[in-house]
Amino acid sequence: MSALNTGRTAVPTQTGVGAAVRTRLRGRRRDTGAIWRGLFFASAIFLVISIAAILVMVGRQAAALFTQVRPLAFLFGRVWAPEHGLYGALPFLVGSLAATGLALLIGVPLGLAGAIYLAKLATPRAQRVMRPAIELLAGIPSVVYGWVGLTALVPFIRRHSGHVTGFGLLAAGVVLAVMVLPTFISLAEDALRAVPQDIEHGSLALGTTRWQTIAHVLIPAAWPGIAAAGILSMARAIGETMAVQMVLGNSPVIPAGLIVPASTLTSEIVLEMGSTPQGSPANNALFAMGLLLLLISLGLIIAVRATRKEATAGVRQAH
Amino acid sequence: MNLNRRNVLTIIAAALVGTTLLAAGCSNGSAANGNGQFSGKISVAGSTALGPLVKQAADEFGAKYPKVSVDVSGGGSFVGLSQVAAGAVDIGASDVAYTDEYKDKGLVDHVVAIAPFAIIVNPGVNVDGLTKAQLVDIFTGKVTNWKDVGGQNQAIAIIGRSPASGSRATIKATVLGDKDFDPKGAVLNSNGDVRKGVATTPGAIGYVDLAFVDSSIKTVKVDGVACTADNVISGQYKIYANEHLYTKGEPKDAVKAFLDMVMSADFQDRNVAKLGFIPVSKMPK
Amino acid sequence: MSAKRIDQIARWTVTAAAGLILLVLGYILGSVLINGLPVLSWHFLTSRSSNLEPGGGISMQIFNTIYIVTLSMLIAVPIGLGAGVYLAEYARPGRLTSLIRLATESLASVPSIVFGLFGMIVFANAAGLGFSRLGGAATLAILNLPLIVRVSEEAIRAVPADLRHASLALGATKEQTIFSAVLPAAVGRLATGVTLAAGRALGESAVLIATAGMSSPRYLTFDPLASGETLAVHLWAVNAENSLSDAARIANGTAAFLILAMLAVSLGIGWFARRLDRRLAGQG
Numbered sequence: 001m002s003a004l005n006t007g008r009t010a011v012p013t014q015t016g017v018g019a020a021v022r023t024r025l026r027g028r029r030r031d032t033g034a035i036w037r038g039l040f041f042a043s044a045i046f047l048v049i050s051i052a053a054i055l056v057m058v059g060r061q062a063a064a065l066f067t068q069v070r071p072l073a074f075l076f077g078r079v080w081a082p083e084h085g086l087y088g089a090l091p092f093l094v095g096s097l098a099a100t101g102l103a104l105l106i107g108v109p110l111g112l113a114g115a116i117y118l119a120k121l122a123t124p125r126a127q128r129v130m131r132p133a134i135e136l137l138a139g140i141p142s143v144v145y146g147w148v149g150l151t152a153l154v155p156f157i158r159r160h161s162g163h164v165t166g167f168g169l170l171a172a173g174v175v176l177a178v179m180v181l182p183t184f185i186s187l188a189e190d191a192l193r194a195v196p197q198d199i200e201h202g203s204l205a206l207g208t209t210r211w212q213t214i215a216h217v218l219i220p221a222a223w224p225g226i227a228a229a230g231i232l233s234m235a236r237a238i239g240e241t242m243a244v245q246m247v248l249g250n251s252p253v254i255p256a257g258l259i260v261p262a263s264t265l266t267s268e269i270v271l272e273m274g275s276t277p278q279g280s281p282a283n284n285a286l287f288a289m290g291l292l293l294l295l296i297s298l299g300l301i302i303a304v305r306a307t308r309k310e311a312t313a314g315v316r317q318a319h
Numbered sequence: 320m321n322l323n324r325r326n327v328l329t330i331i332a333a334a335l336v337g338t339t340l341l342a343a344g345c346s347n348g349s350a351a352n353g354n355g356q357f358s359g360k361i362s363v364a365g366s367t368a369l370g371p372l373v374k375q376a377a378d379e380f381g382a383k384y385p386k387v388s389v390d391v392s393g394g395g396s397f398v399g400l401s402q403v404a405a406g407a408v409d410i411g412a413s414d415v416a417y418t419d420e421y422k423d424k425g426l427v428d429h430v431v432a433i434a435p436f437a438i439i440v441n442p443g444v445n446v447d448g449l450t451k452a453q454l455v456d457i458f459t460g461k462v463t464n465w466k467d468v469g470g471q472n473q474a475i476a477i478i479g480r481s482p483a484s485g486s487r488a489t490i491k492a493t494v495l496g497d498k499d500f501d502p503k504g505a506v507l508n509s510n511g512d513v514r515k516g517v518a519t520t521p522g523a524i525g526y527v528d529l530a531f532v533d534s535s536i537k538t539v540k541v542d543g544v545a546c547t548a549d550n551v552i553s554g555q556y557k558i559y560a561n562e563h564l565y566t567k568g569e570p571k572d573a574v575k576a577f578l579d580m581v582m583s584a585d586f587q588d589r590n591v592a593k594l595g596f597i598p599v600s601k602m603p604k
Numbered sequence: 605m606s607a608k609r610i611d612q613i614a615r616w617t618v619t620a621a622a623g624l625i626l627l628v629l630g631y632i633l634g635s636v637l638i639n640g641l642p643v644l645s646w647h648f649l650t651s652r653s654s655n656l657e658p659g660g661g662i663s664m665q666i667f668n669t670i671y672i673v674t675l676s677m678l679i680a681v682p683i684g685l686g687a688g689v690y691l692a693e694y695a696r697p698g699r700l701t702s703l704i705r706l707a708t709e710s711l712a713s714v715p716s717i718v719f720g721l722f723g724m725i726v727f728a729n730a731a732g733l734g735f736s737r738l739g740g741a742a743t744l745a746i747l748n749l750p751l752i753v754r755v756s757e758e759a760i761r762a763v764p765a766d767l768r769h770a771s772l773a774l775g776a777t778k779e780q781t782i783f784s785a786v787l788p789a790a791v792g793r794l795a796t797g798v799t800l801a802a803g804r805a806l807g808e809s810a811v812l813i814a815t816a817g818m819s820s821p822r823y824l825t826f827d828p829l830a831s832g833e834t835l836a837v838h839l840w841a842v843n844a845e846n847s848l849s850d851a852a853r854i855a856n857g858t859a860a861f862l863i864l865a866m867l868a869v870s871l872g873i874g875w876f877a878r879r880l881d882r883r884l885a886g887q888g
Contacts, residue, residue, distance in 0.1 A: 033779045040694060043686030047753065048707040050746050054714060054722050081502075083482065113621030121618060130622060132870060133629050138800065139866040140632060141807030141836050144859055147843065148632050150512065155519050164476040165520050167505045178628055185625075209611035239715035242810050242840070250481065250506035261505040270717050270810065271508055274395015275483035277420040282483065283397075290718045297713030301706065362734050364814070367845040374819050375655040381822040390831035391819035392735035393841070394724070398814060407729045509844030511851070530847035593656045595847055 058294065061287030068281045074288060080252040080268075082282035089265070089289055091254045095169065096238055096264040096293075098255070099248070102173025103237045107180045108230055114181065115188035115226075116214060138182035146246030149175045154247055163259040167249030170258040175243050180233035187232060191225025192218060224307045231307070235300045239293060241266040265289045357573035358386035365392075365399015365412035366485065368510065368528060369562055372432065373412055375590050376581050383580070387573050396485050400426070403565050409574045411565040414485025426565045431581050432596035435529040435559040436489055437546040439514070439536040443521050446470040448540035454494050457524060460501025465522060477504030478516040478525040486510070489560040490526050526558075530595020548597050562596060633863060640860020643853055649861070652820075653838065658850035662858055664820035668832035669865075672741045672816060673805045675828065680745035680752055681798060687749070688756025689782060712750035716810045719747045723815035738828040740816025747811055748801040755797025759790035795877040799870055806866055809836040835862050 065074065069087045077088020118130055149171060158166030195218055203213040219226070249261025250271055269286050276283040361380075363373050370393060377389035394402075396413040403411030404424040414434070417426055438454065440446065446469055449457070456462040457475055466472045479500065480486040491500070507513045510531045517523040518535035529546055532538050538546055541558065550556035570578050580586055587598035647661060654660030687708070695701040723743030733739040763786050771781040787794075817831030818841055833841070839858045842851050 033777050036779045036782075037694065040686045040690035043683045044690040044695075044704045046683055047687055047711060047749060048704055050749070051707045051711045051714075053726065054711075054718065057722055057725060058718060081499075083499075110621050110625065113618045114625050117618050117622035121615060122622070126622075130626070132874065133626055135800070135803075135870050136633070136867065137625075137629050139803035139807060139870060141809065141839070141859075141862060143807075143809055143836060143840050143843070144632070144636060144863070147855075147859070148635060150515060151519065152635065154516075158520065164474045164522065165478070165505055165516075167516075178632075181625060209607050211611040211614040212607060215614070235713040239713055241715055241717050245508055246512060250508075251503050252482075252506075253502050261503065263506075266715050266717060269715070271481040271506065272483045273717065273721065274393075274398045274814075275481065275485070277397050277418050278401035280418075280420055290715070290721075293715055293718070294710070294713075298710055301709045301713065304709075360734070364735065364817075367818075367841065370818055370841065370845055371655045371847070377819055378655070378822060388821055388830060389819070390735050390817050392814060392817035392831060394814040398724075402729075405729070408734075511842075511844045511846070528847070533849075590656055 055291075055294065058287050058290045061284045062291040064279070065281060065284035065288045069285070074285065075292075078254060082276070082280075082285070085281075087281060087285045089285065089292065091252050092263050092265045092268045092289060093292065094254050095248070095262045096266070096296075098169050098258075098262070099172040099176060099244065099264055100234055100237045102169055102258070103176030103180055104230060104234060105177075106173060107177035107184060107233065107237075110177065111181050111184035111229075111233070112188060112219075112226065114185045115192055116219075118185065119189045119192040120210075120214060120218070134182050134185055137178070142179070142240065142243040145175055145179055146243035149243060149247040157259060161259050165249060165261065166259065167247060167261045168257070168259045169248070169255055169262050171247040172244050172262075172264070173258075175247055176237045176240060179240060179243065180237050183236050184229050184233040187229035188222075188226050191222040191229060194225060195221045227307045228304045231300050231304045235297050238264075238296060238300075239266060241270050245270055265293050356386060357384050357576060359573060361387060361389045361410065361573055361577055362408040363389065363391045363399075363410040363412055363564075364394055364402045364408045366396045366414045366562070367393040368414055368434070368485070369412040369431075369564075372562075372581075372590065372594050372596065373564075376577065376586065379586065380577050380580055384573065384576070389577065397483070400565060403567055406567055409566065409570075410577075413563045413565060414560060415488050416561070416563065417565065425568050427567075427569055429564045429566065429570075429578055429582070430561045430599055431564050431578075432562040432587075432591050432594075432599060433551065433559055433602055434489075434562050434596050435546055435548065435551045435556065436486060436493075436526050437529050437532050437538045438524065438526055438541060438558070439517050439532065439538055440525075441517055441521055441523045442535070442537045444470055444473070444524070444537065446539060448543055450542055451494060454541065455496075455498060458490070458495060458500055458504075459498050460503065473522040476520050476523040477501060478513055478520065478523050479504050479506055480513065480526075481506050481508070485560060486526060486528070489558065493558045528595055532595075548592070548601075551597055552601050552603070554603070559597075636856070636859045636863050639856040640858075640863075643857030644860060648857055653854075654848070656848070658848055660848075660850075660854060662835065662838060662854075662861065664824075665833055665835045665838045665858070666861070667824065668737065668816075668820060669806065669834040669836075671826070672737050672744065672812070672832055672834055673802055675737060675741035676744035676748065676805050677798065677802060679742060680748045680801065683745070684749050684752025685756045685787075685794070687753045688760060689787075691753070692757045692760035693778070693782060693786075708750045708753050711746070712754075714747075716747065716808060719743055720811045720814050722746075723811060728815055733829060735815065735817030735831045736829045737816055737832040740812045740832065740834075741828075743811050743815045744805045744808060747808070748805060751801050751804070752797055755800070756790075756794060759793035759797065760786055762793060763789045792877040792880050795873050795880070799873040802869055802873075803866055806862065806869065807836050809834075809840045812837050813840070835865070 074087055074089050076090055077086060078090050079086045079088045080091055118127060122130060153174060154166040154171050157171055199217060199221060200213060203217040244264055245267035248263060248267050250263050250267050251261035252263050255262035269289055273286050370391065373391050377391055380389055396415050399411030399413050400417050400421055402408040404421050404426060444465060446465060449468060453468045462468060463475050465475055507516050510527045513525045513527050514531050514536055517525040544550050544555045546556055551559050564578060566574060584600060587600060591598045649661060650663050651661030652664055653662060723739060727733050727739035727742050728735055767785050767789055768781055771785040812834055818833045818837060819831050820833050821830040835858055839855055842855045
């Protein structure tokens, strides 16, 4: 600290004493600089250590499962019945993918519209309302989403569908759609804003309407960014836990429809993690599901990187 | 000045990380000194259903022994069992008796309360009682309409708990026996959620701890017997489970004092019934 | 249909969609606040929660929440900022950098329940912290790191290069430039990121149930090794496993308070960031 301050006062002087002091201070400066650089680097490495530790912890339990159950019987097994020695995770995998897909189906069009509105149509005053609103949407605890879903959405779906309960993938999809909106909107808006203004002005100058410009110029130009927003929303949706398990019904079967009880990887983990003996195959299977989730997320991240590379390549071509 | 503050923050963070590492070396057991006063920490983890009872005990124990702090955490029955078996906590709270995985771990069982389970239905269901055989048919998915068990023509919606939960294990043990639950029934994560689900779903049936019975749902008699504490004590109502606190080995010092207090007639009479549990002493041996 | 007509319809649709988003938010906030605001009395906010009798409050949960969120930020912000600085200022393209980025992004996608288990095994058990505020805060900090790293890196990159050049030209070292020129200029954006992270910490329950515990010390204490139930955990616990006759009332009140706290944090830091931006702009 003090070294930094002294460093700042060490303006070059012409006297010999000054030069000597300067050299000394330079030495100290370099030392503190190296220390800071080390700290920055250590912080970055801390992230690598964290994820590695999580992977090792989850992977170890998952590996324990695969000494008892064949990986394929886990991944493609259709029946989850630990009491009968069946550890099929397919119902949860299907549920996770379906709920996430549904969330994107509902959330992406709505979020894209919201992003377009914010980036291009909203007056500054409307922006001042909309932006904190979206931030707030991101800040609502998932327990609250789940509770509103359980007390309002599930009965609503039941009343209007004629199904017995209203639990299921549809309810989960709607809740997740609302929950991914903040992520999607803020990223998609950034992507839309990042499109160079001259492209837009050029289009408008050609006499197109505002909407034609948005639909035919702006969105295609921002597409890689929008796709990345979609993929990150997907990662957010597939990992969400507390809200989903309250509206899903959580039956460990491959759902026969959108409005029958179903399960996801996360809902199953949260439901049974605390109530299965540590080290038992059922408990290990839950860790294996966690590993599966991590691998899916990792795949999604690699997908985002690919779209980003495409985006930079596109921009480079444009120039 | 920004620079100052940021450096201070970094130093604090470094100190915190250091503390974390240092604390690894410290143990948090409890100790007794000469005059019967205890100091230190008692940690309890496990069943959330037992949470309110344990927290109440923690408050009362702390009033008696100000130097002892009792930390209570949730996670589920088997988190409690695993943690106490590993020696990570002093007491594991569980809704179920320990399984084979834990039999060599030296766990000592302390049954602290009896939890009766009520079979609940949506208030719109005009059935007041079911036989055990009818319950089996409903929960296994053989009967799917209330008209087949004496009610109106309405589909039955099962809302239960997860297969590994203590509640479901109790229903399986006391009602279903060797038959299996219909896997297509809806599953919710807690007593409160099941009550909410049954209350808002026409034609729904579920099961909750007696403590959770309120006016939003309707309780049905089983084989003509209502779910009340008296009927459980007299042996007529069979759907109930023991609530356990487990210790690794015989409890000592503060932990022993804590368990003694929970088992004392005074604590049991004042608190256990309020939570809808039945005091252990009331049950015939 | 003419292009002009399509333009009108499309704009109308987009605006309606934006309206729908506000409506959804309004509905959620409305249903929470209408049920919860009447519960928020002075007594409710200042008395301890009760296990067996109706009439409990949330004073300790409020304290625990502030404590744990602050502590987790004290851990996460320096590390996250440090990693952000490294990525923005030092990292060269290469295997190591792409590994760090991959780690950050994967960490962001770990489901919170997995963090909870990780925190329990690492901090509560292995590090011997037990179910403690420190253990909960440390776990929350790791959960929030990726967000803070990303925001810091972006904030630092957004600082104009001129500022850096000017500082370096004055003879400042790279580190001095970072601390006295770059970071102060990035503070506004950093604040937004910290708000988002604090908001997430405020609402998180799955992570804390088995790390920070579900009870509170009997006395007001700053002991980091005491367990501390936060508002979000309390909300979950009261909803799920509390048979008190006024459990629903307490849940509604807790939810309303949590939402108000969230609002206060986001408005407060937003205001702070704007003020800071303005001041810096005035200086520049």
